[in-house]
Amino acid sequence: MPQTPSYLRRVFLSFDMFLNVLLIGGELNETISRHATWSAKQGKRWGKILVKILNFFIKDHCPVDDDYDFPLGV
Numbered sequence: 001m002p003q004t005p006s007y008l009r010r011v012f013l014s015f016d017m018f019l020n021v022l023l024i025g026g027e028l029n030e031t032i033s034r035h036a037t038w039s040a041k042q043g044k045r046w047g048k049i050l051v052k053i054l055n056f057f058i059k060d061h062c063p064v065d066d067d068y069d070f071p072l073g074v
Contacts, residue, residue: 037062 005013013031020026026035033054039047040062051062 033062 016031016033017026017029020030020032020035021028024032024035026032032050036047036050036054040051041047054061
């Protein structure tokens with residue numbers, strides 16, 4: 001059974017989702033990195049750039065595998 005993320009982690013995830021909706025019009029239950037990954041797969045330039053930036057700082061943060069299931073809040 002997966003462990004529940006800490007309070008601080010949940011707060012950061014909530015803020016990430018809030019900014020995704022506010023700044024780039026993403027879905028309610030979606031992080032910025034998830035939105036960027038889907039946009040990059042659709043060929044959108046901003047998504048490709050953001051994925052490269054995030055993957056530079058956090059290795060494989062935005063997976064490019066089509067079969068990847070995005071676990072939220074882990």
